[in-house]
Amino acid sequence: MTDQAQTQPLTPELFAQGFMTPRRASVPKELVLPGGTLAQLATSEGDVAVQVAGTGPAVLLLHGWEGQASDMAAFVPPLLAAGLSVVAVHLPAHGASAGRQSSIPQAARALRDVGARLGPWQGAIAHSVGCAVLVEALHAGLVVRRVVALAAPARYEHHVRGAAAALGLDADDTERALGLLTAAMGADVRAVSLPGRAPTRHEPALFMHSEDDRVVPIGESLLSAGAWPGAVHRRLGGLGHRRLLGDADVVAAAVDFVRRAT
Template identity: 35%
Template sequence: MTQAVSSPSPVSPSSAVAAAAVRTPDALPLSGRDGTWQRVLTGLQRLRWQAGSALMPSATARRLERIWFCPPRAAATSAARHALDGARADWALVTGHGPSRRVRVYRWGSAGPVVLLAHGWGGHAGQWHAVIDGLLAAGMRVVAFDALSHGASDAGARGAAQTSVLEMSRSLLAAAWHAGPVHAVVAHSLGGAAAALALREGLPARAAVLLGAPADMRAACAALAWQLGVAPAVLARMQRHSERWLGMPWSAFNVPDLGRARAVPPTLVIHDRDDKEVLWEDGAAIAGAWPGARLETTTGLGHRRILRDPAVIQRIAGFIRPPSAPHHVPVSAGLAVA
């Protein structure tokens, strides 16, 4: 069901973003165990973090920071590899923040408006394979990239195991300037927050689509800290320290606020009710805060299958098609227009 949202919705903590950040050796593997054993392990983990918060606050804050800024590694499927093998690949440079670093850029198509695709936390360009096919069929050129410390790109400023949404945004901007005039940006998950930052920095896109995007990094990190049992003072210490090397406050990563602070292009927010990694309420908050934005809700696709759903891909192509081209796209059962 598609819903048009005209007022902000409360931002719910993005539990999935938080959960994704805990994919490190410090996290206890809970899958495949019965409920009792899961509760025992979860309780032991919380006790460990609570003890660290009380006895070693500085070390615990550093550990939380290491977990939060460590992206998981996503293996490429055969479909993803096939898509990348068919691309024209080259490099863009991220400059102005220490030594220049290379971002791997992939291009498909030779005519039509340029659509830039931004993957999420721990993702890579190949995850867009189904969307790439759909946009090419709609007569567009497609550009995707691997953010720093992701895929085939160089490591970020803090090494291959660490990066941030700010570095993802700089990667996006580097790919955009390298690819030439960008007509639209389509972003998934944390790539949506990176795209919002890029729009604030002047990315001249005429349309944007955000798929399963989180609304508030501060709330997501607070959700992680609560789940682990980290004391609020330790969380605050971690955030103060990271603000020094990020060069900006955590409040700068609030996506709804970014849309209030400056003009944004027409935006389509697509979010699934069954997304367990980034809550639907996050998408509703973004759509409610960004002037003219539209929220469309799917069901049963979760956080990742939304990138492969034919109805969603059809809707993306229809939304970002330039005004000079036919704009009518038949709507299938997956998405209903309110």
């Protein structure tokens, strides 16, 4: 949530505005792709930055909320070494993409549009909110053959309510904020649910989550994996919410999983 929203008396309108406004990194870190290209693709949600490298079957890399494409850098060398290509998407209002505000439904629509241009994809490796964006895009028709979900959250409504409670919104104002968010996002916040979408998915899926994650509790991905037919859940330890992105075992497991159908 923005500083402006926090220094004024909090209203449902200010809360909704702040909830959809990610903080961009003060010192952006570039994702270096050997021999890669950076393009701006027009989508229904504005221009989205996409980095592409390699010539084999493509694997999507998708960072989380207030993250950067460079968060996924550890996956690039082994994917390229395995003969795969990499498509790293900067979420709307993040990194090199356009926009100031976004949300899971809006980012999912943008990802669907990118997939229509550059897909179908051999696999996808997503982190945190990126997992929810990916699944919403799959629900809307995006084609990805294999899915790796790292530290995946479960229900968008739960996180909205948690943020509202932490900032002191009462029950009535929280309901008002949910209505405002639904209108602004163009989708019902309550319907944005990974475990809600999971039973209809057919893609092989691997969930990995650390027990000490203080941002997204591991129970959320356990719930989603349990609802996803045939999904595998790997419980990790000591890697928190972000350290798993650079863990050699996690990276190797993710790359091995997405390359299997090649």
